[in-house]
Amino acid sequence: MLKLTGHDRQWAEDVVQETLIKAWRNAGKLDRQPEMLRAWLFTVARRIVIDGWRSRSARPQEVEELESDSIGVPDESEKTLAAMIVYEALRNLSPEQREAVQQTYLRDRTVNEVAATLGVPPGTVKSRIHHAVRALRRALQERG
Structure with missing residues (x-):
């Protein structure tokens, strides 16, 4: 998909x-x-x-017309703050949950590939991911 x-x-x-x-x-x-x-x-x-x-x-993509007098400088502070919040939320996961999330979401591996790499059943990987995502969602909602 x-x-x-x-x-x-x-x-x-x-x-x-x-x-x-x-x-x-x-x-x-x-x-x-x-x-x-x-x-x-x-x-x-x-x-x-x-x-x-x-x-x-x-539908054509809409773009704003920039004033010729002003040139925008990208502000990376929002991205940096978001990355810090996500990093902190990931640190609060158990090592097993963090590894499962990193392997599946960040390295784009299947559950079966992660299970083989970690030497655990696929159901265990699914469970770790499920609980990790719930914990991350709660942590991110608490931080706004």
Whole structure:
């Protein structure tokens, strides 16, 4: 899914969620054979991505007209502050959770690849990621 969305993880997650919602709404109509259900899910997801690409390209990107007297200097303070907050939130995770998050999100590895690297079952990696994401979400919400 990441390849279809141009490696935009957030968009890929949105596509998966929308696909599952459509599956839920059409549950009574779907063929329950695994290969048929899988094909239906992939088709729906692909169409959602295509629609997304079309809507993004149909509307021209808006740009502000700059005054000729002023030239903006990029202010990196927001990025720096955000990075510091995320770094602090990551430090508060257990070493196992931090490693699972780094391997999957930062190095873009699959759960099975991470499980093989760490020598633990895939379910353990999934559990670590789940609890780590919840802890990160709480920590970031507390910090605003």
